[in-house]
Amino acid sequence: MxxxxxxxxxxxxxxxxxxxxxxxxxxxxxxxxxxxxxxxxxxxxxxxxxxxxxxxxxxxxxxxxxxxxxxxxxxxxKYRRSRKRVENPKQTYLYKSQRERLERTGELPEELKESSLPDVLAQAKEFGMVPSAQHCDPDGTEPQIVGRIKVSDEENSGSYAYLIEKPAGWAILGGGGGSSSKKVEIHRKKDTKSQKxxxxxxxxxxxxxxxxxxxxxxxxxxxxxxxxxxxxxxxxEEETKQTSITIVDQDDDSVDTVLDDDSDVVEVMVDDRDEEEDFVEIFESGPSSFETDGAPDLNEEDIDPKTLENLRRITARRQMQSRTASFAPYSRPSVVSWLKDIKAKEGMPVRGGNFWTALAGAADVDDSGLVLLCPKANAANVFVELTEYVAVLGTGGYVAPKSKLKASKGLEESIVIEELSRMRKGRLEDTVHIVKVTIPDHGSTCGHIIDTLQSKYKDGIRGDPSANPLDRRAQRRLVHCGAMTVSSLICDETITYTVPAFPDDIAILVERSTDLFKAGRFRGRSGLMDNPLTTCYREVNGIADGIPGWTVDRYDKWLFVQHDPQHQRGPLPSIHDGKTAGVYYLEARQDRSVMGSQEGIKPRLLEGQPLKGNLTVLENGIKYVVSLDKDFSTGIFLDQRPQRAWLSQNCDENTHVLNCFAHTGAFSVAAASAGASTVSLDLSQKWLGRLPEHFKANNIPFDERHDCIYGDCFDWLERLAKRGEKYDIVILDPPSSSVGGRKKKRWSIKSDLDELVSLAAKLVKDGGLLWTTTNSATLTSVKMAKMCLKGLEEAGIESARLERIQPMPYDFPSTGSQPVKNLIWRIR
Known part of the structure; x- marks a missing residue:
């Protein structure tokens, strides 16, 4: 037996x-x-x-x-399903000719109209995305009180209602900043060995x-x-955790073990990072000096200074390891809390929290403009005589689900809509409507006009995540309350206020004057021009600004112009406006992946004063060193300004960032400015060698908390995983295609993104973030997200969700889908 x-x-x-x-x-x-x-x-x-x-x-x-x-x-x-002949089959798809014929006759059923576009909300849910949690970040601008009106006969904290001009990104009551910015604590699953x-x-x-x-x-x-x-x-399995000193020569892949001991020991890898010199990298680290039995002692004197420096950096990284991701505590700014603080400083304290309600205007986080803040107990003592809104429609036909807001009786009938402008030329299926909405004799908020506008224009509000969270085309829902008239019902008092200018993200679409430059600025960039903390941004963005093949970037007092020779040259602001010292001109196509591919083509001084060496510019108060006269790239990609702002606001001294395809390390600088430790990885020693300049400009010591690695990203992601290193944030910003690395392998983001994500995801801590970015115009957000999910599954990630899609900044308007996609994944 x-x-x-x-x-x-x-x-x-x-x-x-x-x-x-x-x-x-x-x-x-x-x-x-x-x-x-x-x-x-x-x-x-x-x-x-x-x-x-x-x-x-x-x-x-x-x-x-x-x-x-x-x-x-x-x-x-196995059963094979056979076709069955039915008398009246249900048709769920119409050919173009059928649809056009039914639309002309008005016979197209409503259910087929809805099915003409993909269900993007269902797709977002498939990726784990929560559209209602997608909000813009505040830009640093604070609210201001523009008027108040008496709503009570008693003199107390509820005596007045306040008319406040609110920036986008502020909540009425504030509270949590969303899961993207809270400190995450993950509870691991119990050991499955004891489970049934x-x-x-x-x-x-x-x-x-x-x-x-x-x-x-x-x-x-x-x-x-x-x-x-x-x-x-x-x-x-436990024995495999014991380390040994191993010398690996990449030329012949030979491995020589020189030490094997039970104590903490070190692996050393010799990596030909540059053809001119050998670079030594420490794989696993213990103390700074080692003593072992049966092998020669290893003291600091026995290790060359470059190797010793890397040993110290890796030792510091290992000491910072933790099981869960760590970010700076964050709470979205609150208008009520701000008002409470302002009044306390004035010696007229008021209550906070749920004591207040927003009766009219910009009541939601993403909305901007006027908001009427009134004590709840006295809300019946104020009357809204007139409210004016400006909205931008243009989501490619996607509309948000019908609102659940309970409007006052007769509000919809009283809405008056006036079209300010319409942008169609060169925009294909991305027609943009800018409209003004007037509502007399009713209290209303920005959300009350959404259904009416979508019904009239068969299009959604630009940037509304409830319409299309996977392709927002703006950083926020572009609705603005520009004017309001309010009266008191207990006294003879009325206030009227009109916001003097549109916010820049709406002005960039509203201002269509033939006089492109006013006082040295291009349409919609006045806020950037007047911001002393940001001196680099885009002034003209090609076809989206009506000037195809012509982009103009401002770097302090110099302009950097890129021109596609297939199109005519565009205009330039006068260099005599007192804000421009010189203009550099580069004849090149607008594609990062071909930077440097055209030999002999370099930026040249078109007019004005030449630069003497590199130039230091500001972005959100952080300094970056750029060059305008040497290469296709200046050293910083301006379309990633919101991403760098997020890093500088949400990292802290416990945050550990791995910046892959780092270029000159701009992401690393933003994170380090908040105290984070960083590892910057790039194949080009030329570009990454400029990272210490950024650190020096910001008085950040380039010590053992920061490291640079020159090498192929695919190879190094595997090596870092073997070390057991983990990061709170891993950033992937690869080129669309390239050839390089030790294996000289051709790489394309369309075919290899999933492999890259699979390697990088293993390095993210529980609750950490994986940033995936591409400038490939042909790779849609949906296809990109599916490739990322495939890579996450290959990495064995049990739970991951698409936390947010970060749109491009407003000085980079687009026609159709945005060319640069930023997908942020939360890894569980």
Whole structure:
């Protein structure tokens, strides 16, 4: 009966690795026929379906093996669905000619109108995205009180309602800043070895047995020798954590082990990072000096200074390791809290929290402009005579679901809509409407006009995540409350206020004057021009600004112009306006992946004063060193300004950032300015060598908390994973395509993004963030997200969700989908 014991152990060994509800699909490797109860049987008849499922134990399973060792094997039959002819098939797709004919006659059903566009909200849910949680970040601008009106006869904190001009990104009551910025604490799952496993065993007659077992049941049936072997395999995994000093020569991939000891030891890898010199990198680190038995002592004097410096950096990184991700505590700014602080400073304290309500205007986080803040108890004592809004429509036909806001009776009938402008030229299916909405004699908020506008224009509000969260085309919902008239019902008092100018993100679309430059600025950039903390931004963005093939970037007092020779040259602001010292001109196509591919083409001084060396510019108060006269790239990509702002606001001294394809390390500088530690990885030593300049300009010591690695990203992601390194944020901003690295492999983001994500995801801590960015105009956000999910699955990530899609800044308007996509993933 020895064979029966062997066979039993073979079955049990398979059970250990089966999922809780799995069935056997292959026969155990023994010389007898496999019993049918161990395999899925052929389809059962109606009578067999009536037989009940019963639970069995391993002991009963063993008895079945002894009593019935030889039974013939059956296979599960496969059914093929056949076509059935129906008299009136339900058609869910219309050809273009059919749709056009039905639209002309007005016979196109509503359900087919809705099906003409993909269900983007369902797609967003598939990626784990929560559209309602997508909001813009505040830009540093504070609200201001523009008027107040008496709403109570008593003199107390509820005596007045306040008319406040609110910037976008501020909430009325504030509170949490969303999951993207809270400190995350993850609770790991319990060890599955002690959990019960469940296997369904189906016999030929249709009877099903359910076998439940755990590790203790399996060990009870194992011999002492087998238990000893099992324990040895578990100990072997622990032994792999012991390190050794290993010299790896990448030229011939040879490995020489020079030390093996039970203590903490070091692995050293020699990597030809540059053809001119060898660079030494420490793989695993222990103390700064080592003493071992049977091998020569390793003291700091025995290691060259460059290797020792890297050893210290890696040691510092290992000391900063933690199980969960860490970010700076964050709370979205609150208008009520701000008002409470302002009044306390004036000596007129008011209450906060739910004591207040927003009666009209910009009541939502993303909305800008006027908001009427009134004490709840006295809300009936104020009357809104007139409210004016400006909205921008243009989402490619996607509309938000019908609002659940309860409007006052007659509000919809009183809405007056006036179209300010319409942008169609060169925009294909991305027509943009700018409209003014006037609502007399009713209290209303920005959200009350959404349904009416969408119904009239068959298009959604630009930037509204409830319409299309996967392609917002603006950083926020572009609705602005520009004017309001409010009266008091307890006294003869009325206030009227009109906001003097549109916010820049709306002005850039509203201002269509032929006089492109006013006082040295291009349309919609006045806020950037007047911001002393930001001196670099885009003034003209090609076809989206009506000037195809012509972009103009401002770097302090110099302009950097890029011109596609297939198009005519565009205009330039006068260099005599007192804000421009010189203009550099570069004849090149607008594609990062071909930077430097056209030999001999360099920026040249078009007019004005030349730069003497590099130039230091400001972005959100952080300094960056750029060059305008040497290369295709200046050293910083201006379209990533919101991303760098997020890093500077949400990182802290416990945040650890890995910046892949780092270029000159601008992301690393933004994170380091908030105290984060950084590792910057890039194949080009030329570009990454400029990172210390950024640090020096910001008085950030480039010490052991920061590191630069020159090498192929794919290779180094694998190496860092072998070290066991983990990061709170891993940033992937690769080129669309490239050829490079040790293997000289051609890489394309369209075909290899999933592999890159799979390697990078393993380095993200529990609750950490994986940033994926591309400037490939042909790769949609949906396709990119699907590739990222594939990579996450290949990495074995149990739970990950698309937390947000960061649109481009407003000085980079687009026609259609935005060319640069920023997808932020939360890794569990």
């Amino acid at each position: 020895a064979w029966k014991h062997t066979y039993l152990m073979s079955v049990i060994a398979q059970l250990i690795f089966l999922p809780p509800t799995a069935s056997f699909t292959t026969a155990p490797s023994v010389s007898v026929k496999t019993p049918t109860w161990a395999l899925p049987s052929s389809p059962i008849d109606n009578n067999s379906r009536k037989k009940k499922t019963k639970s069995i134990t391993i002991k009963e399973l063993s008895q079945k093996i002894k009593n019935n060792p030889t039974v013939e094997t059956t296979k599960k039959a 496993h469940r296997v369904i065993i189906q016999e030929k007659d249709g009877t099903k047995d359910v076998l439940e077992y755990d590790e203790s049941d399996i060990l009870a049936w194992m011999t002492p020798e087998e238990i000893e072997e099992y324990n040895a395999s578990q100990e072997a």
